[in-house]
Amino acid sequence: MPDPFSFRQIAVDGAARRGEIVTPHGRVQTPAFMPVGTQATVKGLMPNDVRATGAEIVLGNTYHLMLRPGAERIAALGGLHAFMHWPLPILTDSGGFQVMSLSALRRLEEHGVTFRSHLDGAMVELTPERAVEIQALLGADIAMQLDECLRLPAGREEISRAMQLSLRWAERSKRAFESKAREGYALFGIVQGGDDITLRAESARELTGMDFQGYAVGGLAVGEPQDVMLKIVKETAPLLPQDRPRYLMGVGTPHDLLEAVKRGIDMFDCVLPTRNGRHGMAFTRYGAVNLANARHANDARPLDEQNSHPAARTYSRAYLHHLTKANEMLGAVLLSTINLAYYQELMAGMRAAIEGGHFDAFRAETMAGWERGDIQAL
């Protein structure tokens, strides 16, 4: 019998929280970063190698998985954990974001959204009920409600309409989820409202009244400046219940993570560490490093001697430069690994700092490291 889903706050430091989520597939220490496993794989990495970076949970994309290989197929094969051989917790998004960003043709109605698959052109319908069903078929430990996600900037009326629709979809999602409740599995509601704090507050209040197991702040990292995003996070987080995890969707850079944790966020997902890794960019304690740059060609030093992951300490910058220039798959694999390890190290550092009551000092030191850069390399 798995533990029921739960979240407990272990320590606080200002608005920053140190917590633990319990799911049917294990525990997640928060603040947590979730590597993105879009098509049932964190691109290029074996599951054990993802674990070795320190990840305790990964994200799967409902939109991609429903289209290929299909949710019913994954269910028949034992669920997403078995399919991708990832035994730890999985969170799936609802598909709403990718419907907006990836399908050229879509029709949004009260009932749901109908869109043309970017793979084979088939028309597919996604409703709040179907999104919940798909995520149950996948076996996600944490499922997300279907919402409508706008790009910013957008007009207030449009933002309000989408937020209200997302609230009605939240209610339908919750009803569908509860009709087939599985012990310990969770559904999160998603706060919408764009860059309008009044609308965000209304969304947070209504969602909180529905009593989800966790709450996401959605519709950010969609084109707005960082200060706008952080302002929304700062104003929204205190409106959410203390005893539920808070998840900032699709965010972000290491700096975004530091600032959002400071403002009370517990969970993140983002493609940056893997996508940028595939393009020769490394995240390190002394900032971002572009391995394609010729200055690395003769540099025998590893990327980051202080990183806890062997990949960051083992391979020379010259080798990573060579793999990047030669467009070798191993370059993508190693830099994705190194970046995920850095993200996890950053999260672990934040967790320890919150526990120790010195989060602001950790934040300042970390940012100073990025700004100082890699002095030896200059």
Add this chain to the structure above:
Amino acid sequence: MPDPFSFRQIAVDGAARRGEIVTPHGRVQTPAFMPVGTQATVKGLMPNDVRATGAEIVLGNTYHLMLRPGAERIAALGGLHAFMHWPLPILTDSGGFQVMSLSALRRLEEHGVTFRSHLDGAMVELTPERAVEIQALLGADIAMQLDECLRLPAGREEISRAMQLSLRWAERSKRAFESKAREGYALFGIVQGGDDITLRAESARELTGMDFQGYAVGGLAVGEPQDVMLKIVKETAPLLPQDRPRYLMGVGTPHDLLEAVKRGIDMFDCVLPTRNGRHGMAFTRYGAVNLANARHANDARPLDEQNSHPAARTYSRAYLHHLTKANEMLGAVLLSTINLAYYQELMAGMRAAIEGGHFDAFRAETMAGWERGDIQAL
């Protein structure tokens, strides 16, 4: 002080040999298969994962490495072993084969070959002396003489001319190698002569007189039918000294390996297991499997439950099919791993069979397995 280079024959079974090569970076059990690490990486695989397939030696391509990142650069960075973080033996080819197959413009003269780099269009000269120098800079445990490799079919006169040139280059290679002899490092001569057994015999006799540490059979797997290749191997192998390893360059399929070992070959390299793996093809004990085929879409069984490598036993065919169809990097990584593991398992099986004196039975059983196919899947 590393052991000096040596080869000893441990057992024979007919013409098949079970042996051991000692190099400065360790021992290699023969018959041995060498994964190809063209650009200082076995494509997509971390060095430890290559080792975990059972590989004891890898091949590096002089042509690619001299152009990018450059032999002097690799030497300054500590040599190819350190650069690619592969601590076991490395064999490098001489670059001759790729000069013929990859550079559009080339001029062959007695002195050497001048060619246009496929990377930046620069004109580059490769001589027997420079090929030896490059391989010493890389730190190859086993270096190959520069030779001229023709495509087949070719006329007898052309084949004879190229073979004679290769002999003169062999002599120059040996002189260059000995002028800077490094204890324990080896240079192999390459038998040429196309599909003409008289020319092959002449080449083998002349090379043997020069006393190389090992001998390759080159200029095969270049378009000729398998029976022609095997005939040349069968006739050539007995002309080479028993106390030196014999290497069949660029070969081949699992069936090629079985047949060539039967005829007295000790070493192989080939891109097939990794290249085909990147294109959704798996080599298994029941033959080749095309994972792109829709019949695998719902198949929860692993690819090969009897393979000694976890990757072949862990992931379902449905998952490998999905990764292949979705063009996911992890599909290439897993299938390359699985294929290399199968090749190594095949070599280990041959070694054990030769030691046990039942190579022909092993060969017959292995081929019957391929022909029988995957009965459950039908």
